[in-house]
Amino acid sequence: MTARAVDGPDYARLIGADRVHGSLYTDPRVFADELERIWYRTWVYVGHESELPQPNDYVVKCIGPQSIIMTRDRQGTVHLLLNRCSHRANQICEAARGNSGALRCQYHGWTFGTDGALLGYPFRQGYDGNEAKASLGLARLPRVDSYRGFVFGSFAAEGPSLREHLGAAADALDRLARLSPEGEVELTAGWLRHEVAANWKMLVENETDGYHPQFVHASIFEVGQSHVAAMYSEKSLAAARDLGGGHTEHDLRPQFRADDLPLGWFGTTEDRLPDYARSMRELHGDTAAREIMVDGSPHVMIFPNLFIAEIQVFVIQPTAVDRTVQHVTPLRFKGAPDLNRRLLHQVSGSVGPAGLLLADDSEMYERNQRGVASRAPEWLALRRGLHRERIDEDGHLAGAVTDETTQRGIWRHIRHLMTEGGTP
Numbered sequence: 001m002t003a004r005a006v007d008g009p010d011y012a013r014l015i016g017a018d019r020v021h022g023s024l025y026t027d028p029r030v031f032a033d034e035l036e037r038i039w040y041r042t043w044v045y046v047g048h049e050s051e052l053p054q055p056n057d058y059v060v061k062c063i064g065p066q067s068i069i070m071t072r073d074r075q076g077t078v079h080l081l082l083n084r085c086s087h088r089a090n091q092i093c094e095a096a097r098g099n100s101g102a103l104r105c106q107y108h109g110w111t112f113g114t115d116g117a118l119l120g121y122p123f124r125q126g127y128d129g130n131e132a133k134a135s136l137g138l139a140r141l142p143r144v145d146s147y148r149g150f151v152f153g154s155f156a157a158e159g160p161s162l163r164e165h166l167g168a169a170a171d172a173l174d175r176l177a178r179l180s181p182e183g184e185v186e187l188t189a190g191w192l193r194h195e196v197a198a199n200w201k202m203l204v205e206n207e208t209d210g211y212h213p214q215f216v217h218a219s220i221f222e223v224g225q226s227h228v229a230a231m232y233s234e235k236s237l238a239a240a241r242d243l244g245g246g247h248t249e250h251d252l253r254p255q256f257r258a259d260d261l262p263l264g265w266f267g268t269t270e271d272r273l274p275d276y277a278r279s280m281r282e283l284h285g286d287t288a289a290r291e292i293m294v295d296g297s298p299h300v301m302i303f304p305n306l307f308i309a310e311i312q313v314f315v316i317q318p319t320a321v322d323r324t325v326q327h328v329t330p331l332r333f334k335g336a337p338d339l340n341r342r343l344l345h346q347v348s349g350s351v352g353p354a355g356l357l358l359a360d361d362s363e364m365y366e367r368n369q370r371g372v373a374s375r376a377p378e379w380l381a382l383r384r385g386l387h388r389e390r391i392d393e394d395g396h397l398a399g400a401v402t403d404e405t406t407q408r409g410i411w412r413h414i415r416h417l418m419t420e421g422g423t424p
């Protein structure tokens with residue numbers, strides 16, 4: 001037996017420049033390492049400020065298998081608290097959301113404020129009064145920050161700032177906000193949860209995989225007479241971009257600009273959404289508003305768990321090496337009720353309980369998971385588009401939209417984090 005086999009997986013060997021080893025999706029030791037080196041170290045998306053409109057609002061969220069309570073305290077500050085009573089570790093919040101000045105543990109009745117402070121406990125005579133109440137508050141994530149209302153947390157006390165972590169991906173969130181006549185998005189339409197028997201990385205890789213739509217989603221394209229099929233063809237002008245830091249995107253703008261149709265990205269026209277088009281033109285002027293409506297919404301996978309897919313937001317939650325939950329909600333643009341109504345219908349059609357799009361992808365995730373468990377061959381090939389990769393005008397590695405530039409970018413960052421010395 002080699003020294004490496006004793007030490008654990010050799011990530012530098014298992015993650016190559018144009019291939020990755022199947023065990024990375026199936027080995028429980030890899031999953032345990034990923035929790036420590038990725039999920040409990042880097043910035044992870046948790047929730048959106050719009051989910052907490054009032055003081056003392058709370059929602060239960062997650063970072064991988066960890067349950068997190070996102071709260072807004074009485075003063076309006078957002079906190080990320082661990083969903084674990086500081087008495088004997090009972091989970092405090094069972095309900096997905098609520099509003100309360102005192103979160104009460106069901107086991108022995110300790111109560112906590114929405115800022116995490118211990119407020120009190122029943123039968124006071126059982127304590128001598130000397131316990132340090134201040135140290136018995138709920139545990140919290142050491143770092144919390146937000147960008148455009150998207151709240152991220154990190155279990156690491158130190159590391160790059162959120163803005164540094166987001167890097168070029170911040171631009172996608174800016175573009176998203178610009179589509180709102182009030183400059184803000186809201187995630188207030190409620191969440192659907194889809195669980196799949198697959199490793200989380202398959203989902204991350206698939207979110208910016210432009211090679212599969214023509215095949216996996218052929219039926220929905222046919223029924224919906226969608227423009228999306230052409231977007232993911234050999235002739236498409238769209239690009240796959242590696243934004244660095246594990247973040248990737250499909251930049252669809254080159255194709256949308258060639259088509260030159262305001263709201264074409266949304267499969268509609270200005271006369272179908274007159275209120276929205278008017279608000280945008282009033283705010284930005286005709287030329288800029290037209291550009292924004294032609295360019296449309298981003299398609300970006302913010303590593304490791306936030307996927308913005310034009311009309312909806314997915315949050316990826318790994319729960320075991322072969323189990324992942326996808327939380328999904330429609331985007332809502334503040335000040336755009338007519339657009340939001342249509343968005344809701346589109347999202348129900350694509351990822352709702354009877355939706356076609358996510359069902360197709362989920363089937364692929366689970367088949368893929370069964371495939372990687374095969375004994376031979378052991379490697380997955382990731383070399384599509386290597387020969388035509390280029391550095392684009394923004395300095396990012398880019399390829400055709402059907403290329404695996406994005407998957408290679410994701411793996412390059414995972415390799416960096418998983419091998420020794422890799423900083424987040």
Ligand code: FES
Pocket residue numbers: 085086087088089090105106107108109110
């Ligand atoms: S475990 Fe919460 S009050 Fe005892």
Ligand SMILES: [Fe+2]
Pocket residue numbers: 206212213216217361
């Ligand atoms: Fe898909």
